[in-house]
Amino acid sequence: MSVPLPESNPEALGLDPRPLERLCATIERHVAEGHHPGAQVAIARHGKLALFRSFGRARVAPDVVADARSVFLMYSNTKVVTAAAVWMLVEDGLLRFHDPIAQHVPEFAANGKAGITVLQLLTHQAGFPGAVVPEACWTDHALLRRTVSDFSLEWTPGSKVQYHPASAHWTTAVLIEAITGQDFRRFITDRVIAPLGLADEIFVGLPDAQQARAADIYDVPVDGKFTARMPENTPAGRAAGIPGGGGYGTARGMAAFYQMLAQGGQLGGTxxxxxRMIEFVTRNFTGDRIDEYMGLPMNRGIGPHSRGEFPVVRGLGAIAHPRTFGHGGVGSSYCWADPTSGVSFAYLSNCRQTELFHNQRMDVLSNLAHASILPL
Structure with a gap:
């Protein structure tokens, strides 16, 4: 299946190739220095692909070279794909952002959660960041619903902003299933991914037939040796489609997804x-409040976060336009869109690096991408 991003080149799309050459050289250097085995990067503008390149190895044992067919674990980049399914339910008239989740999942009201709204959930204000969903829930929908409904509060909903690494989006999965009657993975695929022509590029739940394409994900190397993470690298882990951190994709596919967002909800004529929905969900709903997990204001929208005006930013690049929005994947990746220039960016790698290295790396890589943007 072809991706609806016709291939072009940086110059034709008003991008200075020199910063992009430095960007690619930096990724090559990181691979050569042993920070991660492999990576992909893609940049698009105005519906066309300016750059798509793979680096290094997708797997180290056995040795598998990363190529255009390799799909990488996206970790929390998955959150925005999952959130897009919620946006569609709102546009379908089946949900409102200010609905209490318990309106659609009545048993979720247990343990003081009756008033938590969809907006609070997806802006990381729900109050249960540490809640855990066991692996048994990956294939048992009834157990997943019971587990999420039994979550206990750690603080009063709305009183803090604190990143929920997994629990908020497991709750979102239960909400999607309650409203649609479908497996959340199927709904996301059918409504978000497939209509954009990305069914061969982005997966929330990697099918058996596609698992050979998956790059392994590794821990920070010790004495130059990479160790594969578990359960992420198991067939069950890849198939689970963990809604807050288990999707797989190519950088080209995610650059295309963010092109859709940059272009106000459409891609390739679809x-x-x-x-209006894209404008709404990419607003800053948390103001200058500090995200207590991240240690700085995150300018959280209903899914992605935005650059804003704060001097320091995670992943999106310090020199990004304030309206730039996107999301990262822990220690490994970042994807974003700049709606003012029409540029989208996706970087995926296969090592869960330290936050210090990852934050510095992404600021450099994203800044180089922003530095390439010229007026048209």
Whole structure:
């Protein structure tokens, strides 16, 4: 299946190739220095692909070279793909952002959670960041619903902003299933991914037939040796489609997904969301409040976070336009869109690096991408 991003080149799309050459050289250096085995990067503008390149190895044992067919674990980049399914339910008239989750999942009201809204959930204000969903829930929908409904509060909903690494989006999965009657993975695929022509590029739940394409994900190397993470690298882990951190994709596919967002909800002549919806969900709903997990204001939208005006930013690049929005994957990746220039960016790698290295790396890589943007 072809991706609806016609291939072009940086110059034709108003991008200075020199910063992009430095960007690719930096990734090559990181691979050569042993920070991660492999990576992909993609940049697009105005519906066309300016750059798509793979680096290094997708797997180290056995040795598998990363190529255009390799799909990488996206970790929390998955959150925005999952959130897009919620945006579509709102546009379908089946949900409102200010609905209490318990309106659609009545048993979720247990343990003081009756008033938590969809907006609070997806802006990391729900109050249960540490809640755990066991692996048994990956294939048992009834157990997943019971587990999520039994979550206990750690603080009063709305009183803090604190990143929920997994629990908020497991709750979102239960909400999607309650409203649609479908497996959340199927709904996300059918409504978000497939209409954009990305069914061969982005997966929330990697099918058996696609598992050979998956790059392994590794821990920080010790004495130059990479150790594969578990359970991420198991067939069950790849198939689970963990809604807050288990999707797989190519950088090209994620650059295309963010092109859809940059272009107000449409890609390649196919509209999946309205411009007003994209404008709304990418606003800053948490103001200058500090995200207590991240240690700085995250300018959280209903899914992605935005650059804003704070001097320091995670992943999106310090020199990014304030309206730039996106999300990262722990220690390994970042994807974003700049709606003012029409540029989208995706970087995926296969090592869960330290936060110090990852944050510095992404600021450099994203800044180089922003530095390439010229006026048209």
């Amino acid at each position: 509209r999946v969301l309205s411009p």
